[in-house]
Amino acid sequence: MREIQALLGSRPRRRDLLIEFLHLIQDRYGCLSAAHLRALAEEMRLAQAEIYEVASFYDHFDIVKEGEAKPAPLTIRICDSISCMLAGAEKLLEEIAAAVDPKEVRVLRAPCMGRCATAPAARIGDREVDHADSSILVELARSGETGVAIPAYTGLDSYSAAGGYRLLRQVREGEKSIDDIIETMQDAGLRGLGGAGFPAGKKWSIVRSYPGPRLMSINGDEGEPGTFKDRTYLESDPHRTLEGALIAAHAVEAERIYFYMRDEYPAVLQILRTEIAALEQAGIIAPGFIELRRGAGAYICGEESAMLESIEGKRGLPRHRPPYIAEVGLFGRPTLNHNVETLWWIRDIVEKGAQWFAGQGRPGHPGIRSWSVSGRVREPGVKLAPAGITVRELIEDYCGGMAEGHEFKAYLPGGASGGILPASMGDIPLDFGGELAKQGAFVGSHAVVVFSQADNIKDVTVNLLKFFKHESCGQCTPCREGTEKMVTLLKKESRPDEAAIRDLELVMRDASICGLGQAAPNPVNHLLTHFRDDF
Numbered sequence: 001m002r003e004i005q006a007l008l009g010s011r012p013r014r015r016d017l018l019i020e021f022l023h024l025i026q027d028r029y030g031c032l033s034a035a036h037l038r039a040l041a042e043e044m045r046l047a048q049a050e051i052y053e054v055a056s057f058y059d060h061f062d063i064v065k066e067g068e069a070k071p072a073p074l075t076i077r078i079c080d081s082i083s084c085m086l087a088g089a090e091k092l093l094e095e096i097a098a099a100v101d102p103k104e105v106r107v108l109r110a111p112c113m114g115r116c117a118t119a120p121a122a123r124i125g126d127r128e129v130d131h132a133d134s135s136i137l138v139e140l141a142r143s144g145e146t147g148v149a150i151p152a153y154t155g156l157d158s159y160s161a162a163g164g165y166r167l168l169r170q171v172r173e174g175e176k177s178i179d180d181i182i183e184t185m186q187d188a189g190l191r192g193l194g195g196a197g198f199p200a201g202k203k204w205s206i207v208r209s210y211p212g213p214r215l216m217s218i219n220g221d222e223g224e225p226g227t228f229k230d231r232t233y234l235e236s237d238p239h240r241t242l243e244g245a246l247i248a249a250h251a252v253e254a255e256r257i258y259f260y261m262r263d264e265y266p267a268v269l270q271i272l273r274t275e276i277a278a279l280e281q282a283g284i285i286a287p288g289f290i291e292l293r294r295g296a297g298a299y300i301c302g303e304e305s306a307m308l309e310s311i312e313g314k315r316g317l318p319r320h321r322p323p324y325i326a327e328v329g330l331f332g333r334p335t336l337n338h339n340v341e342t343l344w345w346i347r348d349i350v351e352k353g354a355q356w357f358a359g360q361g362r363p364g365h366p367g368i369r370s371w372s373v374s375g376r377v378r379e380p381g382v383k384l385a386p387a388g389i390t391v392r393e394l395i396e397d398y399c400g401g402m403a404e405g406h407e408f409k410a411y412l413p414g415g416a417s418g419g420i421l422p423a424s425m426g427d428i429p430l431d432f433g434g435e436l437a438k439q440g441a442f443v444g445s446h447a448v449v450v451f452s453q454a455d456n457i458k459d460v461t462v463n464l465l466k467f468f469k470h471e472s473c474g475q476c477t478p479c480r481e482g483t484e485k486m487v488t489l490l491k492k493e494s495r496p497d498e499a500a501i502r503d504l505e506l507v508m509r510d511a512s513i514c515g516l517g518q519a520a521p522n523p524v525n526h527l528l529t530h531f532r533d534d535f
């Protein structure tokens, strides 16, 4: 109890801060012991069961029950999501497990770390590692260089010197009207880039139509395998997103902004802490106006209603809709929620004009998009390219072609959830809806993963379904049991039961509560439809 009281200090014992408090304990003691959880329950006047259900929901918390041993002092996480699997993550897992002393270092599998362009990715302590191999990891463990490494980025001074926060000032002083800005965004065709593609300007109008007080959230969960654009932007130019967020918050008269950032990005978390403090110091925001909240390793917390639950200090269980969060959101208030990249574009669109943005897209597909491209291409990375581009053009014109010795066989148009299409469908315009939707696929967060003749699409599908199985929040049966059962059915060595697979696919689509369970069968559908040989 004394240790918990010292750790929490004078912080208010608010329920919504529970996950932040669990982080404090985990960071300080390397785990959550039964004794500490008991003391925290007492201190926060919560039932122990409430603390336990939250702590045990999130992957990054290690609960140690009475009499159990603490985890090893150092943790290495190896990403085993799809792009890292292609780059040899399984071999790396074996090698590193054999090279370290398990009493000193524990090796864990981890879902996508958003470093797909430099796969295989790993994390040792708080140090994120690109192109990881076992010798690099062993050397880092030996030298103790396991702290967070901050990349060079544009801080507040340089951003302001280049005209940053001028637009915010104009908006706040009424030189630019909110109605004009909403109209510009609508003319530009800016759509939500977190995955759903809802028109951004329209969302502002809807949120404004509900009586205040209102709140705003920023979704920095970026968990969709293959997606790494938000990290790239926040690690290079974080104030562009922050200024966009402050303009949006002004537009809907939000009382406060909650920035939810995934725990897999320690460098981004540190950058945001520093830059939010700099904004407070410069008087651009009042202290506490932007509250940074740290996720704890749960993909489902990218689903917006689950994210709000998590910000409220609870398990990330998606809510039933309606009501939508625009009406009843965070703490029951009307809430405007946006993806990091959606906000990133606002300043450019208003300063350069709607036509500047819309005109960069292909006919019928307004706008420019940030494509996270990885897999078997020569030059993976975030590619700024038109909406409505095809994967073939992305590969040839933006990625320097296929990697040496690889022929284009298939691709994910939208991360793990968006389905798997064959190369013969490589000329479909990539955008929300349209031809992709007719094929049962979607562009989602614009994460394109490219496969070649070296890749078996059944193995790819099993990898994706294992991810969904691991990340299902468990709230509804079709998804919780369905993802598990689907992996079992797919892995069956002798003749897979196709009728059972199709039946399960239908049940999951029709009866799951949220997008995770509804989209999880997409790759399975395409495996059975387009990749019969591999199946």
Ligand SMILES: Cc1cc2nc3c(=O)[nH]c(=O)nc-3n(C[C@H](O)[C@H](O)[C@H](O)COP(=O)(O)O)c2cc1C
Pocket: 191, 192, 193, 194, 195, 196, 197, 198, 219, 220, 221, 222, 223, 224, 299, 300, 301, 302, 303, 304, 305, 337, 338, 339, 340, 342, 343, 514, 515, 516
């Ligand atoms: C399972 C699931 C995971 C999601 N993950 C993310 C995510 O990591 N980041 C994100 O911005 N949106 C994610 N979304 C979409 C959000 O629910 C929401 O549509 C988005 O944050 C809205 O912001 P936008 O309009 O700016 O795109 C996810 C949706 C689902 C169903």
Ligand code: SF4
Pocket: 300, 317, 318, 471, 472, 473, 474, 475, 476, 477, 479, 480, 512, 513, 514, 515, 516, 517, 518
């Ligand atoms: S579909 Fe899956 S992730 Fe979504 S609420 Fe149901 S169990 Fe949770």
